[in-house]
Amino acid sequence: MKVAIVHEWLVTRAGSEKVAEEILRLFPQADLFTLICALPPGQDEILHGRKLTTSFLQNLWGAKTHHRLFMPLMPFAIEQFDLSGYDLIISSSHAVAKGVITGPDQVHISYIHSPMRYAWDLQHTYLVESGLSRGFRSVLARFLLHYLRIWDMRTANGPERLIANSAYIARRIAKVYRREADVVHPPVDLANLPFSAAREDFYLAASRMTPYKRMALIVAAFARMPHRKLVVIGDGPEMALVRRLATSNIEILGYQDDSVLREKMRRARAFVFAAEEDFGIMPVEAQACGAPVIAFGRGGSLETVMGPENEKPTGLFFVRQSEEAIIEAVENFERDASRFSPENCRANAQRFSREIFQKKFMAIVEAETVRHASVS
Missing domain, CATH: 3.40.50.2000 (Glycogen Phosphorylase B;)
Known part of the structure; x- marks a missing residue:
């Protein structure tokens, strides 16, 4: 199979990036898609020798250093990736990655680190901490978050299978998306x-x-x-x-x-x-x-x-x-x-070892690809 792996952005090596790295190790021939890539030297080993595709955001001034300011454009940007040539798409998503467009003959499995926290149950905390609880800027922020919730809910039905990084996130997925999710905890080296x-x-x-x-x-x-x-x-x-x-x-x-x-x-x-x-x-x-x-x-x-x-x-x-x-x-x-x-x-x-993560993750991928092939 030809495999594509999608992750929102690569600007530091935090928890979700470590999970994406492990998925990339499981599929060494997979191509990588990300909205913005600005990993500092020493944190970019996983990219070496791999085909990488970024979005138009990569070339916008300030996107590499202040990527979160471009969140209003990210749903549109993620939908511009052409994944039509791939059999299996794996998205690593804590914001918009699960929103990539795929067809009925493709398998899309999304590893959900979290539904967008700032758009759902933590919206009011986010607004207060960002100084956006009052005034015209607050109105604009609330309208944007309303738009993001609508888009997020619509795109939750795109992947054939959802994987949650914890039982806690599986409950949030059930609450927000009304979908069940398998639980595969992130790997620890x-x-x-x-x-x-x-x-x-x-x-x-x-x-x-x-x-x-x-x-x-x-x-x-x-x-x-x-x-x-x-x-x-x-x-x-x-x-x-x-x-x-x-x-x-x-x-x-x-x-x-x-x-x-x-x-x-x-x-x-x-x-x-x-x-x-x-x-x-x-x-x-x-x-x-x-x-x-x-x-x-x-x-x-x-x-x-x-x-x-x-x-x-x-x-x-x-x-x-x-x-x-x-x-x-x-x-x-x-x-x-x-x-x-x-x-x-x-x-x-x-x-929470890497070996347990690999075994559980690949079992889900293999089961879904077999199921998809049987109904195609």
């Missing part, structure tokens, strides 16, 4: 995650510093715990705020490559995670390195972290995104830290 049973006396928080990641909230909570050391890795729009909130017990490292991040995970007393994520790959990576996880108890973390009620717990949860809740969770962890063994953390992370 366990072979390159160093394990250690020895833990040091610092907590770790690492993520993009955008509002919904709640990195500033973690820093503010630890600023009220001067006897607890926190190491922070990441960069983004809220970096200035994070630096203002940091106190002497908090070390801000900024962006670091994978080797530094993994070394910190290997040594940290625990990993602190305050976002409501669709899946959240970093808590799994932290557990693979032996670090227990203190996480907000909603979203994908409930599937990846084994709470204290389990025989072999790998972390615990806080129920509110507040400084007080994080402080309480840290103190609860300290009172019972011996229950969260590094060995159990590593064993739990094995459930």
